[in-house]
Amino acid sequence: MGLGRGRFDALDGEAQGQVALALSGRRSDPEPPVLPWSMGEMVAVEPVFDDGTVLGAIYISASADRVRAEILTHWGLLAAACTATILLLLFAVVRLANWVLRPMLRVDRAMAAVERGERDARISDDTGPPEMRSMIRMFNQMAEEIERVMQRQEAFAMNASHELRNPLGALLMRVEYLATGLDGSWDEDVEKTRAEGRRLTQILDALLGMARSGRQDSAFVAVDLVELSARRIAAWDPISADRGVRVELLGAPEVLSLTDRTSVESAFDAVLDNALKFAPAGSAVEVSVDRDAEGCWIAIRDHGPGLEPDELELVTSRFWRSPRDQNVPGSGLGLAIASDLLGDLRGGVQVQAPEGGGLRVVLRLPGEGR
Structure with missing residues (x-):
């Protein structure tokens, strides 16, 4: 204007x-x-x-109000379109993630169930990507095979323990029958034989109970490891004397551990048998019992040929034997069995090569009250 x-x-x-x-x-x-x-x-x-x-x-x-209103309208429409697009993309991502991850979560839960001992754990929902469906089928097949193998093992353990009870009972009856014809000088040997027979009966009962329940149900009590070692050394006296090897017990007067006596005795026997097998005639096998900050321990040391440093980690493997000892009778299971038994008792086996040669095997166990 x-x-x-x-x-x-x-x-x-x-x-x-x-x-x-x-x-x-x-x-x-x-x-x-x-x-x-x-x-x-x-x-x-x-x-x-x-x-x-x-x-x-x-x-x-x-x-400028009209222009400003139009700009705000356009900006609002653009923001709404962007928001709707982002929400749609988020929805698609969540659905895709669930489609991919849910089968993995089912596999994880099923594996945890198998680890807890639920051998019948299976994954029934076969969904997800083709790779996950293939993995689920493989997992179910693996779980079924594990269940079949464990059932066969349990059946074998039950049959073996049941079948061994009959000859063991007959053997103990024969011992009692023979004991009636012996004079008093045999009383100690007869009592040791009875004690070994009772111990074998306990082992068979534990084996049968473990096979029935699918797990080892150990009875944890306070065990004096010194007294246990002395009893087992006395039980091995005939074998050590026959091989010309002395077994010496060293250590504290009493060392208590809260553990399962039968399992510790079995582990001790396996290690002592191995030590007597390789100890040269005229030497001594030293058994020491003590405790430290980590718990209690029983050490069995022989003066045999020993092992090379790179062989110490292999000695607790099943069926492993040193190439130098292939002519010595044995199966390579002794230390492996001891390691498995103590592992179930919250302990372990340590194999050492001490100065002066030989082998030192330490059976570690929790202390009393742990």
Whole structure:
């Protein structure tokens, strides 16, 4: 619009300045773009020329509300579209992740169940990616094979323990019958034979109970390891004397451990049998019993050929035997059995090569009250 004097006076100072510049022949600067937060009006002031002479100025004023509303509308639509797209993508990602991960979670739960002893744990829902479906089928087949193998092992253990009870009972009856014809000098030997027979009966009972329940149900009591070692050494006296080897018991007067006596005796016998087998005639096998900060221990040390340092880690493996000892009778199971037995009792087996040769096997057990 053109401006008369009255209208010019009605303008504010900034607008009057723009008009004055236009009347001087200067064009106004371009207006900045309208943003949603822009306030006020849009103003443009341009001079009017006639043959280079400024005749006046045109002042144009328009409200930015409509433009601002349109921009806000477009921005709102764009934000809504972006939000909807992100939510749709998140939904797709969650569904895809569930499709992939849920079968893995089922496999993880089934494996944990098998570890707890639930041998019938299976995965019935065969869903997910093709690779996971293949893994689920393989897991179910593996679990079935493990169950079949364990059932066969339990059946064998039950049959063996049951079948051994009859000849053992007959043997003990024969011992009692023979004892009636012996004089008093045989009483000690007869009593040792009875004690060994009772111990074999306990072992068979434990084997039968373990086969029936699928796990070893050990009876933990306070056991004096010194007294236990002395009893087992006495039981091995005939064999050690026949081989010309002395078995010496060293250590504290009493060392108590909260453990299972039958398992410790079996582990002790396995290690002592191994020591007597390799100890040279005329030497001594030293049995020491004591405790330390980690618990209690029984150490059995022989003075035989020993093992190389790289063989110490292999000696507790099943059926492993040193190449130098292939001509010595044995199966390579003694120390492996001892390691398994003590592992179930929260203990372990340590095999050492002491100075002076030979082998030192340490049976570690928890202390009393642990």
